[in-house]
């Protein structure tokens with residue numbers, strides 16, 4: 001499949017979405033903007049909901065849940081849910097950011113998620129996130145130009161690095177520089193306030209993080225691969241949004257739902273994470289605002305299915321032995337079904353059947369990932385939401401290399417294939 005010409009429209013749009021979404025807050029806001037353009041209306045959590053048919057969404061920080069109630073849908077009708085996450089491993093700004101040594105100005109950072117530390121070295125880094133103001137409002141911040149760098153030690157000062165392996169101390173060696181001069185208390189937040197067009201005195205709090213400013217790129221002999229930051233998991237967020245927009249119509253057999261949650265990389269436990277009550281609250285209100293009872297909610301949940309989408313491992317040509325010999329997902333081989341009977345993934349026989357049927361309807365090839373017994377396995381929001389809501393769940397995604405690197409790699413066709421399969425699932 002890899003040398004065939006393919007329509008790049010979906011992947012071109014993914015590239016734009018990733019570039020505009022360096023933080024979970026930007027990702028959720030960009031999803032909201034696209035939903036608004038498609039006629040979806042935002043519902044406020046503190047207000048009563050009307051329960052009318054049509055497209056609606058709830059935005060909460062770095063998380064967003066959107067759904068479409070087809071005209072005439074009874075209250076016990078189940079949901080078809082596509083779930084993903086908006087956050088990625090990165091370096092986040094500490095409460096007292098201004099630091100430095102030996103005439104260098106630096107920014108104190110905390111490691112966020114399971115970061116591959118070496119991938120942040122010697123890259124041109126920007127800054128993004130949100131600031132909270134004294135008046136209770138908040139602003140998104142995006143400095144999308146080279147501002148910071150975590151410089152690697154020269155080989156002359158670390159002669160054994162290539163033989164002994166790179167040893168990075170998480171506290172000592174990951175502090176970015178952002179210029180020269182003495183430590184200037186408050187300088188970073190003054191800079192950020194200036195970028196946001198507000199007074200530094202009005203900034204009461206911040207959730208800021210660094211990102212690689214290099215744009216995504218097609219690579220490979222035929223441009224058949226995509227190199228980009230945050231494929232984990234903006235690839236799925238973007239695919240799920242496209243799938244919802246394709247499935248949102250009055251003929252849909254169930255209520256299509258798209259949920260993108262924050263804090264997956266740290267375990268999903270937050271008010272905006274998949275282990276929190278956000279999805280349950282939204283689905284409950286979608287039932288109750290249409291006059292449904294607790295019993296109706298239970299019936300709707302029992303009639304529901306959840307497709308949890310996240311990246312998985314493609315077989316690595318230089319480390320083939322790290323992969324299960326009978327299961328080698330390849331880029332552009334189609335989306336992957338993720339299996340782990342120890343429930344790191346929620347997939348079971350019934351889930352596999354639902355997934356296979358969706359891929360068949362979409363005309364999309366698919367592959368299976370399962371880990372090697374001698375190694376542990378990652379996990380996703382799939383088992384978490386399955387446990388919390390009791391809704392049947394299947395784990396799927398796209399195969400990639402370099403997961404949790406600051407710049408990951410996947411097949412350039414796979415995002416579209418995943419979106420097509422997801423659209424068939426949501427419409428089913």
Ligand SMILES: [Zn+2]
Nearest residue numbers: 232233310311
């Ligand atoms: Zn992920």
